Amino acid sequence: MTYPHDPIPDLSADRAELFAAAAAEYDRYRPGVPPEAAELLAETLRDLPDPTLLDLGTSTGQVPKALLKALPSLDYIEGVDLSQQMLDQARAALTPVLGGCTLSLVQTSAELYKPLAPLPEEEWWTPDLITCCRAYHWMSGPDVLARTHRIAAPQASLAIMGDGSLWMHEADWTRALRDLVQQFLGAGRRAGALGDCPKPVRPFQEELADSAWSDVAEHRFPVTRSWSPESVLGYLRTTSFAGADLFAERHAAFEEEARALLDNLADGGPLLEETAFTVLLARRRAGAR
Template structure:
């Protein structure tokens, strides 16, 4: 699904706001040993590496070997050595915990919608140690306004691909049934708290065009021989909308923390 996205992801995807990473770092509390965090759907480590720099030992899990390879290279470039990269499905969390021991916490950043969420949470109940947490992170909080240029991008994808709901070259995206917070409340991690924080995102024209290569619905693999035409059309459309080449939006990120009720008491 994310073929061809690894290298562009490292270059064009923005890190999560510092307030989000700082908040996550408070969740493992006063661990007597280096906190062990499981990052599911890690991609090339966009969140993984920031958590490692906050002192966590992170097991980074993704189904894409391309993403993991990009993550290993990125970690080496940043001289980060406290990450273990694993190719596995998110539902294998319990197996990973049996191999290495239970985790202080689990993070899932902008990836939960791709997963069998109920099955993943069931597996995490066996993977997270008592007192631990599950954190679902989104660059945009549910129900909040998207970037103003989102509608323009949707129109272009319809023009070039015939659908705004692709999930890779040959798969249609299926919208999850129910919000992430609702799913957490129905799991073992039903004691829920939510952080929302505003932040500003700014791109140049080249950055915004490159960003489209990181999405399953507009990646080079999905567009194929239409990529050059799509990106040329995109540049024209965005330039007409913003001749100065500066694209800025105020967004609201969200962190949904789930804990077992007995642990949160």
């Protein structure tokens, strides 16, 4: 069950196409959700008879895929993304692992999202868990928090998750790589066709505190990743700050220089990333409006 392939009204073409060209590589090269984080999410649903998930900014379905492994009893998933190419990739990745779970995919923005119309004789569904992984910074946070409050089940939880990016990570090899990107694209951190990436106006925690979702617990899961030069280049092609289209005809030259740089820095070993995957797990206090 999906909305039509034509984007719904007011869908920004620039935002819809931001990651579309790299959907297959996104699924291959973007790190998934750590099992410990998936278990935390699963615990919010484990005692429910038919648990349901709404995943905003689902991209290639990494959150649903991790949650299905941690909670095979998951009954219904609704994934929302601006890019039809991302949703097509999500369907391909999730269909083999769905089991008895029903999957619906919706091409729209989180700000405009409305639950799909129910099937005949079914009540309107209300999500038990709402997730947003590595995508909340692309959204209008207050609008999304207000909308999810209106549609969520009374006992629902909301999880905003992420772990930064290689652009933000501070290590010798990531600093050298960032310098090279800036030599080609300029000093600012690019955000695809949208120009330079704007800095967050407020921390996510403050937006949650001012919303109905004000009961917040922060969970941090240490993660060590080993990258190869090839996987770093694949990852870069999926990003808004170093996607192939930003370089135009200079992309091959950039990748040639980047590969030589990374090969030298790796010196036959892995390129290590020490980071933390953070989950802001929020609930609503009694009487929240």
